[in-house]
Amino acid sequence: MPILEAVRLALTQLRVQKLKSFFTLLGVTIGVMFLIAVVSVVNGMARYVEQDFAGKFLGVNTFSLRKTPDINMGEMTEAQWKALQRRPPITAEDAYAVREALPAGARWAIQDLRWVNPTTRYVAGGPQVVAQAVTTDLFRIKDLAVQRGRLFNEQEAAIGSAVVVIGQAVAEEYFPGLDPIGRTLEMDRVPFEVIGVLEKQGSVFGLNLDRQVFGPFLSPMRRVTNARVNLYGVVVQGQNPAEQAVLQEVVRETMRRRHKLRPGQADDFALESSQSALTQWMSIKKYLVLAGVVLPAIGLVVGAIVIMNIMLVAVAERTREIGVRKSLGARRRDILAQFLAESTTLSVLGAALGVALGVGLARVVAMATPLPTGVALWSVWVSVGLGAGVGIVSGAYPASRAARLDPISALRQE
Amino acid sequence: MSAPHLDHGTEAEAPLSTTAERRAVVGTTGQTPGKEWVIVTRGLKREYDMGGEIVRALRGVDLAIRRNEYVAIMGPSGSGKSTLMNLIGCLDTPNGGEYWLNGQLVSQMSDDSLAHVRNREIGFVFQTFNLLPRSTALQNVELPLVYAGVPAAERKRRATEALEKVQLGARLTHRPNELSGGQRQRVAIARALVNDPAILLADEPTGNLDSNTSEEIMRVFENLASTGQTVVMVTHEPDIAAHARRVIVLRDGVIASDERREQFAARIQTQPAH
Structure with a gap:
């Protein structure tokens, strides 16, 4: 069965079970929404630091001679700190x-x-x-x-x-x-x-x-x-x-x-410039981005578990349908593709919805708080990719169970 | 006999295979049967392991069905007729013996090859219709063509044709719950025939229908048989079996009798079957 056919089938399946599908993709949607929002806040802050802060607060082509660095975002041991104070x-x-x-x-x-x-x-x-x-x-x-x-x-x-x-x-x-x-x-x-x-x-x-x-x-x-x-x-x-x-x-x-x-x-002594501040910022930005990715990942894991459960239920509910399809000539890989396409379509849709909500959330954050935001295009692609990945991973086990069903007992199921 | 609803009038029935011909083709173990033989089984065995106890559902079935034959397989419950149907339908594989379907030895095939054979050579008609409830009549009939890799436009054309053949040309977009039992079974028949299979395999096709509708479905079968479709029908009702031209009775996993309809009818009048 061609992939397009499987996706079309999946969309039909989603249309007839709107509410259930919505709850199913909620986990992925929320995960992606926060991914997009957090990354856009970090991204916005980055732009802010790199353009406004460095220029406005520290001055252009400017450096300061200080006893100790003013901007210190890294970790410091007690001994290092004391050494700085002794300067x-x-x-x-x-x-x-x-x-x-x-x-x-x-x-x-x-x-x-x-x-x-x-x-x-x-x-x-x-x-x-x-x-x-x-x-x-x-x-x-x-x-x-x-x-x-x-x-x-x-x-x-x-x-x-x-x-x-x-x-x-x-x-x-x-x-x-x-x-x-x-x-x-x-x-x-x-x-x-x-x-x-x-x-x-x-x-x-x-x-x-x-x-x-x-x-x-x-x-x-x-x-x-x-x-x-x-x-x-x-x-x-x-x-x-x-x-x-x-x-x-x-x-x-x-x-x-x-x-x-x-x-x-x-x-x-310290010579602190906008470059040195930027260097510091870059080192903490890494962790912020990491947090912005790891936290939503938890949402995605939850989403994946939900989808896997829903797909297992779907396979159980539609055992007879699987039997019928097999009797009409569906091979294992056809059934596998059908359920994988369904779970993937589901979670990609969830991810797409999450992208939309995440962009909206970023806008709200930008309006309601002093934090500047800027949606990063890469985070949109990562989200959609993650959505597809979650769909495939969470659909794999239910789909392989469906594909392995014995047609005779599947047909006999009430 | 004459069937008033046949489209093409009463044609001469295709000659049934004779006992001698069947013995000859069944006896030559390992050899590919001639092209005229759609189904040949040689010593077909199927055993189930029911928690340590071996149940021998089929104990060596020798069966030969020639192209264009219309055959009913009968038998009381436990006789092995469901097992035989599953084997003939390539839903199951035997433990022993050979099964040749349309010139291919299918008894040794892998799962995917069997799926291919089911798609191309077999059209199933079930007691409970087994239509997909959320799909339209047309989509249901298109399904075997989807798995055959037929392009969408051609699929639609062929499915429409198949539905028109069973007088459902006006019901293409209806879902199963919008159709009567007889109409549902006719959709199922259209689905079974859409890929032009070697055999139409019906499992208690009238089991869920009232007697009038059953007659209607039997007329569809007769019509198909008279236009050259090989039909194998599994049933436990003698009067439904009596529509077929040849009746095979299974008992305790072996063939108990294999007769022309007339012989069968005469026999069950004197000794009511089962």
């Missing part, structure tokens, strides 16, 4: 030495930060914000611009005026219904005058980029962020990736000299 701090002197070593054209900025609870006279309490003590080029490196007011100028930076530029969320949360320009924001009881409100930036991984406050590095902000203990980072930007790489080596040599490291000794 010498990054000091303002380091930052200036780096600036001296950099060629003309490279951008350089100090960025120190700490989570603080600011206060104003307009509200009682509010969410924590990231207080940052920075030098002026940081705004250019991170491509930050004001929506209202202005950024602090070189002069304010040089004399260390107590002025701040705040994010949109800070403006709304601490100056509700007010124009914050000219008003006072206190951090650690130090008053700062708000001179600008930044454009809206959105959030990265739940970190609201609009909940930041920037003040000149030489202002009292430096005390708010505890800059004396250790600088969060010295940010350097090249004009292109090649220049970034060169600058990175310049900074590395400068720091090794300052820390008096001998050749062969490992760096005792």
Whole structure:
């Protein structure tokens, strides 16, 4: 019997038993639905990290000198962690030495930060914000611009005026219904005058980029962020990736000299770039994708067991039909093909339904949560392939039982 | 005898094989019978192991049926007639002896080869019709052609023709539950004949039908027999068996008698059978 004939027969069989077929393919449908949805969330996050996060949050062609890597997604032993803590701090002197070593054209900025609870006279309490003590080029490196007011100028930076530029969320949360320009924001009881409100930036991984406050590095902000203990980072930007790489080596040599490291000794500081963040991300993405595949696989296994059961019932119910078909000349392989086609059609249909629902779910996730999603084409093919695989695997045993039935006793069955 | 419903009027009945001819073809063990012999069994044996106890259902059946014969196989229950029917129908294989069907030695064949033989050489008609309930009359009749690998268009044409031959041309898209018992059995007959088999093998074809419908089906059989179809019918009813031209009675796994209809009819009038 040709395969097409078997599939047609299977579809007829499904049409006459709609409800039963629906319940049968539920397991596969749910498995595939989550496969598609999870993979599209991971996929969307990947695109987000690789495009938005790397560019927006870390800056383009940018790297930071830090004491320890900020982004660390891998596992670390107690000893490794302690070794990181024992590293010498990054000091303002380091930052200036780096600036001296950099060629003309490279951008350089100090960025120190700490989570603080600011206060104003307009509200009682509010969410924590990231207080940052920075030098002026940081705004250019991170491509930050004001929506209202202005950024602090070189002069304010040089004399260390107590002025701040705040994010949109800070403006709304601490100056509700007010124009914050000219008003006072206190951090650690130090008053700062708000001179600008930044454009809206959105959030990265739940970190609201609009909940930041920037003040000149030489202002009292430096005390708010505890800059004396250790600088969060010295940010350097090249004009292109090649220049970034060169600058990175310049900074590395400068720091090794300052820390008096001998050749062969490992760096005792971190140079973190969007590339290094991406490398980290790629290593966790593998596990996310794996989880996105393994979890739905459980659904598929359940689906396979359900289909196998239903097919065993179908073989028992249709023993007589099998007998009739055999008496009319159906060979073993014809009966085998018939039931395999039926289980495969069933589960491929279930998978197709799951793809549709999974794409829908991904859309819902994208709308209802900050997680970006993007349906991966490969996951659709994998799903359909898995559907067919589940059908064949779960149909094999029932179908071979059907094919082996003795025609005489099959015909005799009531 | 005359059958008023025959399409082609009353034709001369094909001559029955004689006892001597049958002895001759059965006696030559191992040799391929002549082309005129559709069924030849030589010492056919079938035993079942029923939990350690050997039941000898057939103890050596010598049977020869020539092309165009219309034969009834009778016998009380336990006589082995069902076993013989299953063997003739290639649904089962014997433990001993030979079975030649249409010139092929089928007693040694594999499962798949037997399936092929059933498809091409045998048309089954069952007591319970055995139509697929969810398929239309046409789809049911097409089924043997599906397994024969006939393309869809030709399948439909031949199945329609077969249904027209049993006066069901107007019922092509009806499902079995929309048809009467007689109509169902006629669909089954159309299905049996659609692949142009060497024998039509009917197992109690009227067992589930009332007497009027039974007569109707018997007329269809007579019609087929008169147009040259070899028909083998297994039944336990003497008056149904009496429609055939030759009646074989099986008892205790061997052939007890093998007579012309007239002899059989005369005999059962004097000593009611079974």
